[in-house]
Amino acid sequence: MVKRQLRDADADSAVRKRQKIVVETPTHEDVNNARQLRQLLAFDQDVKRARHGIQSLKVFLDSFSATPSENHDRFAILSEYLESTKPRIFTEATVYQTDLMDMWSYASGIHNESITAAVPAVLALLLHVISSSLELLPHATGIGQTLLQDRHLKLMSRNLSASKSSGYIISPTMRLIREVASIDGGALAKKVFRARDHTFASFARNLEVRNSLEAGPEDPAKPSVRTNAIKLFLTSLKFLPSDAKKELLLQKEVMSHLTFLLKDDPAYLLVEMLEALRKHVLADDKVPREAKFKVFNTKTLDRLAGLYYYKHDEDVEGRLTVKDAVHRFLTYVCTTPGAGILYTGTGMYPKDLDDEATQHVKDTDDFAFERAAWGDRYTEEVPVANFVLDEFIQKMRPWSSLRHSELLVSVFEAAPELVASYFLANKSFSFEPKLSMTWIGYAAFLFNTVQLPIPKYFGNRSGYHRVPPPTTVLLDNIMPLPLKQKDLIRSLSHDAHLISFFAVRILVLALQKLDRALLMHTEAAGTNKTIWDTAARKLIDEFCQRIPDMKEVTKCYKTIPEENVLQREAASRLLLLYYEVIPQMALMANFDVSPFLLNALHRLDEQKANEQEKALGLMELENLAASPFVALLRVYVTSSQGHALTKLKDVLQFVATQNQLVQVQTGLGLLFRTPQELRKKDLKPFWAFLDNCANRCAGSPLKYVELMEEMASEGQASERGPISLLLVTVAEQIRFAVKDASADVVELFAKVLSSLLGYAKAANEDPVIIDLLAQRFNKAFPGTTSQVKPRFKGALLENDLATANGASGTAVSRPTTTGHAAVKELDDAALEAALHVSFEPEEDNSALLKWASKAVDDLIDGDYIPALIRLLWSPHTSIRQEALTNILKLAAKLKESSYEEKDQLWLLLSELAESSRPLVGAGPVASPLVASTRT
Numbered sequence: 051m052v053k054r055q056l057r058d059a060d061a062d063s064a065v066r067k068r069q070k071i072v073v074e075t076p077t078h079e080d081v082n083n084a085r086q087l088r089q090l091l092a093f094d095q096d097v098k099r100a101r102h103g104i105q106s107l108k109v110f111l112d113s114f115s116a117t118p119s120e121n122h123d124r125f126a127i128l129s130e131y132l133e134s135t136k137p138r139i140f141t142e143a144t145v146y147q148t149d150l151m152d153m154w155s156y157a158s159g160i161h162n163e164s165i166t167a168a169v170p171a172v173l174a175l176l177l178h179v180i181s182s183s184l185e186l187l188p189h190a191t192g193i194g195q196t197l198l199q200d201r202h203l204k205l206m207s208r209n210l211s212a213s214k215s216s217g218y219i220i221s222p223t224m225r226l227i228r229e230v231a232s233i234d235g236g237a238l239a240k241k242v243f244r245a246r247d248h249t250f251a252s253f254a255r256n257l258e259v260r261n262s263l264e265a266g267p268e269d270p271a272k273p274s275v276r277t278n279a280i281k282l283f284l285t286s287l288k289f290l291p292s293d294a295k296k297e298l299l300l301q302k303e304v305m306s307h308l309t310f311l312l313k314d315d316p317a318y319l320l321v322e323m324l325e326a327l328r329k330h331v332l333a334d335d336k337v338p339r340e341a342k343f344k345v346f347n348t349k350t351l352d353r354l355a356g357l358y359y360y361k362h363d364e365d366v367e368g369r370l371t372v373k374d375a376v377h378r379f380l381t382y383v384c385t386t387p388g389a390g391i392l393y394t395g396t397g398m399y400p401k402d403l404d405d406e407a408t409q410h411v412k413d414t415d416d417f418a419f420e421r422a423a424w425g426d427r428y429t430e431e432v433p434v435a436n437f438v439l440d441e442f443i444q445k446m447r448p449w450s451s452l453r454h455s456e457l458l459v460s461v462f463e464a465a466p467e468l469v470a471s472y473f474l475a476n477k478s479f480s481f482e483p484k485l486s487m488t489w490i491g492y493a494a495f496l497f498n499t500v501q502l503p504i505p506k507y508f509g510n511r512s513g514y515h516r517v518p519p520p521t522t523v524l525l526d527n528i529m530p531l532p533l534k535q536k537d538l539i540r541s542l543s544h545d546a547h548l549i550s551f552f553a554v555r556i557l558v559l560a561l562q563k564l565d566r567a568l569l570m571h572t573e574a575a576g577t578n579k580t581i582w583d584t585a586a587r588k589l590i591d592e593f594c595q596r597i598p599d600m601k602e603v604t605k606c607y608k609t610i611p612e613e614n615v616l617q618r619e620a621a622s623r624l625l626l627l628y629y630e631v632i633p634q635m636a637l638m639a640n641f642d643v644s645p646f647l648l649n650a651l652h653r654l655d656e657q658k659a660n661e662q663e664k665a666l667g668l669m670e671l672e673n674l675a676a677s678p679f680v681a682l683l684r685v686y687v688t689s690s691q692g693h694a695l696t697k698l699k700d701v702l703q704f705v706a707t708q709n710q711l712v713q714v715q716t717g718l719g720l721l722f723r724t725p726q727e728l729r730k731k732d733l734k735p736f737w738a739f740l741d742n743c744a745n746r747c748a749g750s751p752l753k754y755v756e757l758m759e760e761m762a763s764e765g766q767a768s769e770r771g772p773i774s775l776l777l778v779t780v781a782e783q784i785r786f787a788v789k790d791a792s793a794d795v796v797e798l799f800a801k802v803l804s805s806l807l808g809y810a811k812a813a814n815e816d817p818v819i820i821d822l823l824a825q826r827f828n829k830a831f832p833g834t835t836s837q838v839k840p841r842f843k844g845a846l847l848e849n850d851l852a853t854a855n856g857a858s859g860t861a862v863s864r865p866t867t868t869g870h871a872a873v874k875e876l877d878d879a880a881l882e883a884a885l886h887v888s889f890e891p892e893e894d895n896s897a898l899l900k901w902a903s904k905a906v907d908d909l910i911d912g913d914y915i916p917a918l919i920r921l922l923w924s925p926h927t928s929i930r931q932e933a934l935t936n937i938l939k940l941a942a943k944l945k946e947s948s949y950e951e952k953d954q955l956w957l958l959l960s961e962l963a964e965s966s967r968p969l970v971g972a973g974p975v976a977s978p979l980v981a982s983t984r985t
Contacts, residue, residue, distance in 0.1 A: 397509010
């Protein structure tokens, strides 16, 4: 066989080989008049001449300067050209720029990509130039309407649907559509979007087409298809009406593809996009909330949050950086109710807690709050209404990013329900003290979280709810879960003063926040007083279990160097707050303020040169100088807990009588009842004044005894009755207190002093000296209408005097409300009437069920066993029988437990059950053991 010649092979392959396409750079010529321009753009099937004309127009339009004065001749040529090519008859089918449109249609038919790309590019440039001139604006509108005709829409759709590699065709077409939508302030924007099957063809796909597959920012001089698509999207949001915006936002995959490649977009474009989304979507009240909620879901927010780590930022004067722009955007979308993401209706109440769940709660039931199952339900999970935000913030890293921390704190302030939910889901990070940047960042975040105010009405919209918020949720807002007691103790005793300072400041804020929460419980207790008071007591108990004992704070205060005046002031304030807010913990600490007070005075004397340190030293001294007596007295007077503070009342009574502040027979009612009578007033000036007087009276009692004798001699009384030395001290100091006081403060003092003297007179103190005191008080108010007159609106209560009598150990007479009753001994009948307690059994039928789910330790420490025993008093036979059965079951449960005294308790309950068994069917069981459960 003869071998094929090589040239034959070359000939065959030459036929099959694809012809090389040579793209020649189009030529152009300078345009000098309108006639020349019209001749250049006349339709011609010669592609080379057509490209020459289009390129000449492009160069001519590019020559327009940004300064209008330099464009006068060019605008004259362009205006003459547009007038010469303007159609003579105007209908819906009228076509502007016929030659260019025919050229585009012809090139599309023969698949000439160079002209197919060049015509949209030059039309976009033409619209951009003539839209800036008011005279040429009608021509721009006509060209825009021409492009919205069906055959031209199909040309644009074909360009937009070109392959991803044909960016040189897609991008000019998008610029053209954007110019059409911008004509005359968006006059044609709605029509452009109405034709979205053509104008937004393959839009979601085009949002992902970049110039290069390599990561990194693109060249601003060569914007990618994605950049042009984003600009078209933003222009549409700017000019479209609200209903069209909604449809655009909800188009399939648009928002998903828009946010997918944000990390490599140009900085200027990202800043522009974030501002447009905020201004034209989130801030537009006419865009439906459900559309915003669906668009800005967790995935979208996560992708936007990724811009916190944007690597291609530019520092341009007058423009935000990308990180600042995204921080402002996310803060707005997460904290503004109108943005569609945030729901503000729940506050500190979980999503599933409503009136239906609490309608069985009764004010008269002491166990109502304990019986409510929702009180302790939220220890593992808190149902929230803002579930999108809840899922989004879990990915924040507040310990490593300041902006993350600021965003989280802003979200917590806008949606307090998320605080408990966030920390329940992030238990891994602890507050264990370690002097590192991570710990400092996390501590600062916790500090800012605790610093947040409690929302009005606990977040309820129309006033206080019928029931208080769950204790666990409220407590987590006051003391977040990472702030464990052991970690706080270790922080207070840490060698690094920065760590101990953080712990002290956080505890100060937490106690101030607790004080505010307790005040709100008092304000809300108008309808369901019992349940609100019970919730307040439980909140205090739970709070005390999370914070260090006062002795730990005292140790910390002792170790603070003298030169660290800022931390010493903070620690002294913390000690004061222990006395004012949680006196039950302060009483357990054996804290003597005297040496600290002397040291503070000594340091203050040495700090004469440094005014700032001297001011801080004065603040420290002020905190230490506030006597615990007045601080505890204020807590008792303003508290709503009643019998829970009986021990505190006894302590105050003992201190007041032993230091001769009040008379034994008058009792501490002198200081209890007057502030209670004026509870609605702002008594802060009075408390400060009383603190000063109490310290002076206790420190120099002989001085005021002599002053009282002088006053008695002035009154020429033959016999002097008892008088409280505190009143004499007040008479001496009042002129200094009102010297520079405002009229409101003077009026307050007049009312308080009138009430004090009125109570003293009602309590059988010397009326002559009381009148002399009133005269001295009035001399301290010169030039004012305020006058002090002894008057007390309330009535003396028996327990105002009973405590005083018990503390002194001496039997005294009980003064009447008039203050002049004779002393007489109580007979047996009167004594029996005074000690009688009416038989009003308090049934808690839920006790039949609640004890079964409790641990033995909880049963012993709680009120579950007494509540169950009290049901033997029930007037209903069935309840008494159920109670008897449950007592036997309870005894068996205790018998099987590992409790140390289980045998004694089992025997006691078994004896009670056997003794009550024959009596249950006849009526309420009368038993000493049952009666003892009432106390």
